[in-house]
Amino acid sequence: MTERLIIRLATKASQTNHWLIWSDSENEIIASGEVGSAEQLNLLTEKAQQRTVICLLPGVDVYIKAIAINGVFNRQIQQALPYLVEEELASDVDALHFSVIAKQTGLLHVAICDKQKIAMWLSWLEAAQINCKQFIPEGLALPYAEGKWQALQLENEWIVRENQDIAWSCEQSMLELLLEVKLENNPAQQIESYSPLPESVIGQWSYNDALLPMELLSKGTLNNKINLLTGEFKTKKESNGLLEKWRLPAIFTLVLFVFLMLNLYMKNAQIEKQALLVEQQVEVIYSKAFPLQNKLKYSRIKKMLKSMLVGLSGGAEESGFLSMLNELLPAFVNNPELEVTSLKFDSKKLEMRISVSGNNFQSFEKFSASIPDHFIVEQGALNSSKDRVSGVLTIRKK
Numbered sequence: 001m002t003e004r005l006i007i008r009l010a011t012k013a014s015q016t017n018h019w020l021i022w023s024d025s026e027n028e029i030i031a032s033g034e035v036g037s038a039e040q041l042n043l044l045t046e047k048a049q050q051r052t053v054i055c056l057l058p059g060v061d062v063y064i065k066a067i068a069i070n071g072v073f074n075r076q077i078q079q080a081l082p083y084l085v086e087e088e089l090a091s092d093v094d095a096l097h098f099s100v101i102a103k104q105t106g107l108l109h110v111a112i113c114d115k116q117k118i119a120m121w122l123s124w125l126e127a128a129q130i131n132c133k134q135f136i137p138e139g140l141a142l143p144y145a146e147g148k149w150q151a152l153q154l155e156n157e158w159i160v161r162e163n164q165d166i167a168w169s170c171e172q173s174m175l176e177l178l179l180e181v182k183l184e185n186n187p188a189q190q191i192e193s194y195s196p197l198p199e200s201v202i203g204q205w206s207y208n209d210a211l212l213p214m215e216l217l218s219k220g221t222l223n224n225k226i227n228l229l230t231g232e233f234k235t236k237k238e239s240n241g242l243l244e245k246w247r248l249p250a251i252f253t254l255v256l257f258v259f260l261m262l263n264l265y266m267k268n269a270q271i272e273k274q275a276l277l278v279e280q281q282v283e284v285i286y287s288k289a290f291p292l293q294n295k296l297k298y299s300r301i302k303k304m305l306k307s308m309l310v311g312l313s314g315g316a317e318e319s320g321f322l323s324m325l326n327e328l329l330p331a332f333v334n335n336p337e338l339e340v341t342s343l344k345f346d347s348k349k350l351e352m353r354i355s356v357s358g359n360n361f362q363s364f365e366k367f368s369a370s371i372p373d374h375f376i377v378e379q380g381a382l383n384s385s386k387d388r389v390s391g392v393l394t395i396r397k398k
Helices: 038-048 075-084 115-127 172-182 213-219 241-245 247-289 298-312 321-333 361-369
Strands: 003-008 017-023 028-035 052-057 062-068 096-104 107-114 134-137 149-154 157-161 167-171 190-193 204-207 339-346 351-358 375-379 383-385 388-397
Touching: 003 038, 003 213, 017 038, 017 213, 028 038, 028 213, 038 115, 052 115, 062 167, 075 096, 075 107, 096 115, 107 115, 149 213, 157 172, 167 172, 247 298, 321 339, 321 351, 321 388, 351 361, 361 375, 361 388
Parallel strands: 003 052, 052 134, 149 190, 190 204
Antiparallel strands: 003 017, 017 028, 062 107, 096 107, 149 157, 157 167, 339 351, 351 388, 375 388, 383 388
16 A cells, blocks of 8 residues: 655644645545644644655745746756846745756746755654655645646645646635735636635636645645755765665674685685596596597597587587587687677578677687687677677577
8 A cells, every 4th residue: 555644734833734644545634633833743644654655835935937048948047046036036046945846948946045944844743753755845745737737725825736846825814905916917716615705806806625634745745856955965875774684694694604605715726736637537448448539638528428429329410509519618718808798500501699798809809719719700880888898699690
């Protein structure tokens, strides 16, 4: 079950914080309520466990501004943002946090908030041991309808969304004054309200079906990509508590693994030494078994015995995959800088296609030169990436 805890943070520590738990899979409210102050947010600590936490910021503390720019948004414009609107702001721009919430050619929409406010909200959550990675201005969680404003009353404040990227909030006593200013040139603006309609305010108001304010806002957080936790407030990746718990045992396990690999290496060295002795013994035994044959090295003895077996089996075909691979094996052993990534064999064409990578182009030349003369080597185009060279070699018998 996918559940989200949505918290509407208050402007001041002494004010009420509303919360709601929403189930996306069941499309319903699991629980809802409010805590009387920031100190009581720890009552939500357990509820925040194993749930995605999203916080809604009061619109009275977030100013969303449309800013005209030249061309497309880039890093230089990002750095210049505070100074493009400096004259319109009462606060020092160095004390403000700027988050781009929407961008298009020639126009940005920027959410502006006091840095101390964001730091204060984060400190509340930290004290309550609540991990939140997304801050959304509450007005941008209201429904969006083309050409119509959306409005909702939460306690003594009205939340208004003008369009897809602009929203604001105000106290109830300021609503009429703000609407007169904003709708001076459009007094017939349609406004859909999810709360009982206010008295004697400008605009063409209509009433939608009643929903709990937090339910309406919670639905607006689903798939909402807006996040004011950017720049210096960008959240770090959450450390995995389980990994931290097992970090020390993992280190011991790694040390033990290295020790076992070292021990295995030493044993392998002993086995190779023993194998060399066995090869020498095979050479001696072969000389005794076939005194009329020339004295041969172990590698030649293998081929000679295989030829004898083929003859005994009625001339069975010896140009198969294993036979071909066995003949090419010394070339790979003598060129350890080449790394094989894939190998394909065509039994009809008696052809082997090998994808390899090496340190440089000379590695391929050296490898091709070490292939026995009774093979034809075709080298495809070589690609150089970073410090490796890769390509495909096609090998077939003459």
